[in-house]
Amino acid sequence: MANAEVTCVGEALVDFVSSSPTRSLSTATGFVKAAGGAPANVAVGLSRLGIRTEFVGTVGADSFGRFLTDELRRFGVGTRGIVATDEGKTRLAFVAVSKTGERDFEFWERHPAGQQLHRKDIDVQRVVRSKIVNIGPFLLLTKPARTTAYAVAREAIRRGSSVCFDPNLRMSLWREPAEVKRLALRMMRMTTVLRMNDEEARFFTGARNVRSAIRDLLGLGPRIVVITEGARGCTFATEDGIRRLKGFRVRAVDTTGCGDGFLAGLLAGIVRSKVPVGRFSVSELAEVCRTANAVGALVxxxxxxxxxxxxEEDVVGFLRAQS
Structure with missing residues (x-):
């Protein structure tokens, strides 16, 4: 099998999404099980868009871990890098979704299997042969996964691969805001492609507006920075400049995974462009971000x-209809 074009390293979890609209988990009466977790979502999104993708991470040696592995494989994602461990159970996430698509989250499992990713569990040399290595944010929560995440990022840089990072903040999982800021900023300094939403951008930079935040984030070292703003679209930058794109108007049913879908569209466009990540012009990035906006809207x-x-066919059809 050919090397993956993108390898996603991180945590997969099982989402239990409310089966009928409700604003709070306390009023939810039923749930639908679905595979989830940001890096897993991105991996499937990439595979659906025709990009060779592999997922690397630990799941519990339990029924939920087997479900996740089977689901990733069903969607065409390489799973040889998945390790089933007895050191923890697969993390579960319960999600209430309102009529407008807004969400209420609660995570279940204090010592999840996804945090037990050891350096020895990964064939790092295989991982860094990918054009892009996408590092999942939950790895930074605790050791040993945190140590592994930094080691993979360092080796990817050394071998000439691009590192992608999306902080995907879930403050309820962190002890202190200062801790997540310190650990995520360390990863951002090793990152080539950085994506986050506008609230996260303000949190990490203290900037009052998106353009100021994006300048601060570029100063950390990434070659491409994209800040998504929900239905309003996205602002993105390279060393060449900063630009903004409006989003597509759709009637959202559930916003779960929209950011991950956007990131999958972004990375797929970067891989297909054949332009070295460090040489993207802001105009070239605009074309990629338009497609990424479409993927997020469709999700x-x-x-x-x-x-x-x-x-990929869904996205092409959607964009054609918008023209």
């Missing part, structure tokens, strides 16, 4: 994250 039209990831 919002269905419930769940992985089940909602669109195919």
């Amino acid at each position: 919002s039209l269905k419930r769940g994250a992985i089940p909602a990831m669109p195919s």
Whole structure:
């Protein structure tokens, strides 16, 4: 099998999404099970878009871990890098979704299997043969996964691969805001492609507006920075300049996974462009971000994250209809 064009390293988890609209988990009466976790979502999104993708991470040696491995394989994602461990259970996430697509999250499992990713569990040389290595944010929560994440990023840089990072903040999982800021900023300094939403950008930089935040983030070292703003679109930058794109108007059903879908569209465009990441002009990046906006919009039209990831044909048809 050919090397993966993108390898996603991180945590996969099981989402239990409310089966009917509700604003709070306390009022939810039923749930639908779906594979999830940001790096897993991105991996499936990339595979659906025709990019050779592999997922690397630990899952519990339990029924949920087997479910996740089977789901990733079903969607065409390489799974030889998945390790089933007895050191923890697969993390579960319960998600209530309102009529407008807004979400209420709660995570279940204090010592999840995804945090037990040891350096010895990964064939790092295989991982860094990918053009892009996408590092999942939950790895930074605790050791040994944190140590492994930094080691993979360092080796990817040394071998000439690009590192992608999306902090995907879930403050309820962190002890202190200062801790997540310190650990995530360390990863951002090793990052080539950085994506986050506008709230996260303000948190990490203290800037009052998106353009100021994006300048600060570029100063950390990434060659491409993209800040998503939900339905409003995205602002993005390279050393060549800063630009903004409006989002597509759709009637959202569930916003779970929209950011992950956007990131999958972004990385797929970067891989296909054949332009070295450090040489993207802002105009070239605009074309990629337009497609990424479309992927994010399409994800919002269905419930769940992985089940909602669109195919390349879906995206082409959507963009054609918008022209």
